[in-house]
Amino acid sequence: MSKTSTSEKKKGFKKYILGFWILFFAGILSVFFIFLLAGWGALGPMPTFEELENPETNLATEVISVDGETLGKYFKENRTPINFEDLPDHLVNALVATEDERFYSHSGIDARGTLRAAIFLGQRGGASTITQQLSKLLFTDPNKSGTFNRIIQKVKEWVIAVRLEEQYAKNEIIAMYLNKMDFLYNAIGIRSASRIYFGKEPSELNIEESATLVAMLKNPSLYNPVKEQFKDNSRQRRNQVFVQMEKNGFITPQVKDSLQELPLVTNFSPEEHDDGIATYFRAYVQEFMKDWIEDNPKPDGSSYSMYRDGLKIYTTVDFKMQTYAETAVERHLQNLQKEFNRQNEDNRTSPFRDIEASEIESILQRGMKNSDRYKRMKQRGIDEDSIRASFNRKREMRLFSWEGPIDTLMTPRDSIRYYKSFLNTGMMSMTPQTGEIKAWVGGVNFKFFKYEHVKQAKRQVGSTFKPFVYATAIDQLHLSPCDEYPNTPYTIPRGRHGVTEDWTPANSGDDYGGNKTLKQALAESINTITARVINKTGPESVINLIDKLGIDTSKIDPVAAIALGTPDISVYEMVSAYSTFANKGVYVKPYAVQRIEDKNGTILYQHQPESRDVLSAESAYVTIKLLEGVTQFGSGRRLRLNSEYAKNTEAYKRAVTGYPYAFDNPIAGKTGTTQNQSDGWFIGMVPNLATGVWVGGEDRSVHFPTIAYGQGATLALPIWGMYMKDVYADESLNVSKEEFEEPDNLSIQINCDEISEEDLEGAEEKTLEFEIDF
Template sequence: MATKKQNPESRNFSKYIRLFWMLFLGGVLFVVLLFLFTSLFGDLPDHTVLENPKTNLATEIISSDGKTLGKFYFNDNRTPVGYEELPDHLVEALIATEDARYHSHSGVDARGTLRAIFKFGSGGGASTISQQLAKQLFHGEGSRNIIERILQKVKEWIIAIRLERQYTKEEIIAQYFNIYDFGNNADGIRSASRIYFNKEPKELDLKESAMLVGMFKNSSLYNPRRNPIGVTNRRNVVLSQMEKYDFINQTLKDSLQKTELDLNYSPESHREGIATYFRGYLNGFMKDWIKDNPKPDGTKYNLYNDGLKIYTTIDSRMQQYAEDAVQQHMSRLQAEFFNQNTPDRNPTAPFLDLSKASIDSLLNRSMRQSERWRHMKYDLNMSNNEIEKSFHKPTQMTVFKWEKGKPSEFDTIMKPIDSIRYYKSFLRTGMMSMDPLTGHVKAWVGGMNYRHFQYDMVKQGRRQVGSTFKPFVYATAIDQLHLSPCDEFPDTPFCIEKGKYGNQEDWCPKNAGNDYGGIRTLKNALANSVNTVTARLMDKVGPQPVIDLVRKLGVESDIPAVPSIALGASDLSVYEMVGAYSAFANKGVYTKPVMVTSIMDKNNTLLYQFTPETRDVLSDETAYVTVKLMEGVTQGGSGTRLRSKGADSYRADYREIITGYPYGFTNPIAGKTGTSQNQSDGWFMGMVPNLVTGVWVGGEERSVHFKSITYGQGAAMALPIWGVYMKSCYADKDLNISKGNFEVPSELSINVDCSNASSGSLLDDDPDTPDDLSGF
């Protein structure tokens, strides 16, 4: 029987079937062999590496109210977040745009891969989110050679499948968001959301999420600062993808595509942002801690790569109020200083009482101490003569200025030596605020602008404290002699004779304007900063007991045992002064200032926890009586202006700050102003029961100061910063800053009610008394 011939079409179909199966089985065999012989592709990450991918993590600085103050990092400003911290629409935007079948594959999308193969890539790539994460984590972009690119793709398959076995889908998405570089130091989604929108990731809205997901295509090309139009178009593509896969409806898509990017660019750098001076201090603190606290394996922690978490005492709200107060006041104070130091009014501006030779010497000394000199000398190996000549050649530079009450910059051409003189003309400031009971430092402002003035005037800088030292003399006298604020002393010329306490000559301090007032109570004398009464107290107790007291109050700076220290002849820091004053508010107990409460590693393992350091220094009675003395400063002395209810707005020329103080405080406030000789330094120390704050203002050089006491006193230079700051703190009810009375000791034997005591003649409460340091 003859065999029936097969139809040619059937033969061709069978051939195609066999070819398909040969290709399919060959492909499967090829992939299996690839997975079996992974050594062909070089090193691939093993199980442990997949669990602990080597990514650099920035160290995060966290405030007491849970906000990020800043970070320490070199190249990678990355702080990872968990999947639960990502909003749903951010994840949906990623899946819709990068991997629509993400939840249905196991690392490799076979359908997408076949599409890419048969269309030779023209239909889009086939990389899944897992493959893209594998590329980011372990081998980068790879080569352009076609063979190497194929091998790279196989590596991605292998690693992606391993990732899918190792992690959940949610963990892979979180890692992908955390690893990506969004540009502008925005490493990872947390930095990106903070830098581009000043938000935490969970606070992002839909269009913001779409913009960030759009940047995954190419963050260098789609940079919202350089290419806003391209980024907007790319964002709209993401929104279209979300509508395509039913994550949003068409109406919402259309409305969002018409909107602007609405960036809130907030760069995160070491010289920008909030609490920059505090972060500068913290950098040194952490380096010392790392030196003394190695890892369990003996290696050292890396401050910039190990993802440490530093929990601090700084309250981000109070820190912001402090910085705002400094900016508000210093910009206006500086405007008046410039007004008084025009070339016509002061040919040697900004210096006063200096000859040309002295000014030249000062500028040359500053030149040799500058960072520019150090760089040229040690990095470029230039000779002193070459460097000095360069300081007299015009150079393009960016310099600081105040503009509309805020720090600003402008580009100019200036000789570096002239720029030194220019910067000398700016008044500086330092401010610190602390809870006296816990020692927790709540705010730290070391200057007006860290980018241009990096010297920290809270802890690094030390300046003459003027009359703010007087409460230590009074406290010593109260402690030794059981004096009352109501006790009376003559306000007449007084001298401590030569050699009595090591002084080289007779010390005869004078009152402001040689004004003397008969008999004064101690409360009235401190309120009006009367030098002669303070000198009489110093004569009764001697310098050494006063020095012993301030040492116990945490002051470490050098204080010579001579009578003139009574008027603040010594140079102390704001940090020391706030710590010492806090003991008065804390019933005589000194609590060392605390800035760091704990340190954790990236896995939230506790590495450090602070231990409070306290000591009893004064009896609670002596501390309370001293506080009552200082309350007189704000009731009838140089701090009385805190009680006024002046205008809420200031004139641009600053004079309104002198004539109208819009504070209107009615609660108990203890404080002391201080003004050093020639108005070179202005201080105000202010206390309420649960907050002590110190403020200093002055020039970098002591020859940079106001001519008159009207503007140069502590009550005009420093007190307004305290007033603006406290007004903001009181307005924020969540802070619970006390408006109550200081607690009265259970046993109080000293009379503090001076309502029936003689008060003598009062000085005008406007001017503070500059301190006569002629015997120092």
């Protein structure tokens, strides 16, 4: 071979070598240039330094009880972030072992894992680090399709991952990643996931629960532990997490083996807006927040969002007391509804009574127009005839029942009538001295009955209004509970106190005769003596008093008949007004929100108490002593069914089986029953807690046929009794059993000798006569 040929071959070989290195370095420079372009934002928007420092994310607003429990959330995404310190070690270990073994040694990109993925084309696992996954969740769009777009997305993830590593500590990245993940069923973030899937806070998770959640990170649907068809997948993937933990030295082989044998156990507790505890209260707080947000913009002028800004709303509601209140409502109304349904079996116009067919039709038409179905169809421009016709076509429905939801076929019109048949309730409990609302039950089931009966609804209050009349007389005229009046028919003539014609109120059961003290008169709800008292004070003075007690008087006319409880008043107003008597005559406005904080803990709102002097301490205390008489020998006597006389009666034995109250501490309270038994009330107080309960149908024509079941002592008082039994059993609540504090220099006589043994027995017998045997 000639020297020329050899030389040419060497030159050709050098060209190939040179070409290879040129291509190699060009490739490196190209990759470098691509990353540089991505960093400059040439391949699409990239997060700024400020965005990296404060990643935008939708954070749920949390409603928190006074004892630190989460009552509920408002959210577009149900995410409540937590700090790394709140994560158990085994959760972090499971995450690192499964998702990113070299997390603590790389700077955002795992070069070794990337090379392995490239060589084996992903067959031996991917190369995406936890930081890359976080960058994808925070700042890139995973919905773009096409190979080129996916490559660009991956490049951007790498760049953002490196920047995140420069900006945050490793532990912060782990917390951010777990706070951002979507675990399905509104479980966005690790805190929501642990609460929804296991009913506990992340710090309370055990190792197998942590492994189950980490297993879901690969595919929350395919490895979901509550989806029946994927439970096996979930358990297998959870066990693989244990393998990874053992491989990385976090657990021993023996522990791994024992953990893999454990069954897959969850405690699924969905967090929907309509589910959980204190649903009506949360709806009230939501309205409070809407008003507050409107009046309180951010420093930059924009508005806070209940659904994205991660606010924390600290409320006055006590989680335990709220639970006891809801339990009492459910226990009593579930039984009461059975009896109500039984008594309606032969009622031709069920559930309505005492009204004509035309009135029933008006009620149904009104219900139709108030329905969401009607409003939606109206907004879509559908004509009236078509809308009405749609209410007469059967369709699949899920209906409320005390035994659980019912799936059935029914016309919307029939469903309106069906829901009218349920008795409902409003209940509120507050601390008289501070105005703190401790429990709020606005109805029987928020998902099916949206109308709220604590503050939104106003109903006739019946005899629960009478203490306002007596308090006015005590404050203005210094009347004593021991003052006597004849229990005889009494007439206020036409033209006096707004009376348009002579007004002679009748006593219940035409019960007349003898003299009665004011204490007896209030305890036995004697109408004639109440009429005598308002004739002395005048209705204007009574209205002036209740206005100071926080009751809206704009629709209450100054007529004598208000003495018997004709005004419509809310449970909220009644409880706050009664609380003034227990607070020595000082009215304190009820409140539910203590403070509002932003996601960083900065206080945005702090409650400022509102109070005013309404009655003298003496007048308030004397009114309390009158109200104590109601529970001593009046319609509230069944709260104390513990005397030897009562124990010898069959009625007592039946009552104790259902409601074993037997309270022996001072209780000031009043029952109330309205015309035709449409509304039943009981408001009861101990020195540091006032609670009011209303029970009735949505329409006044829905009621029991007789007073036996329709009186306040049967409809409402049992809820108060069951609630207070649970409250007193929980000593951590510190609810008082003491006497109401007597003011100094009491000048009005309060100790009367008029309560004889015969009176007690007679009142007790009358009370027990109407006791329900469920």
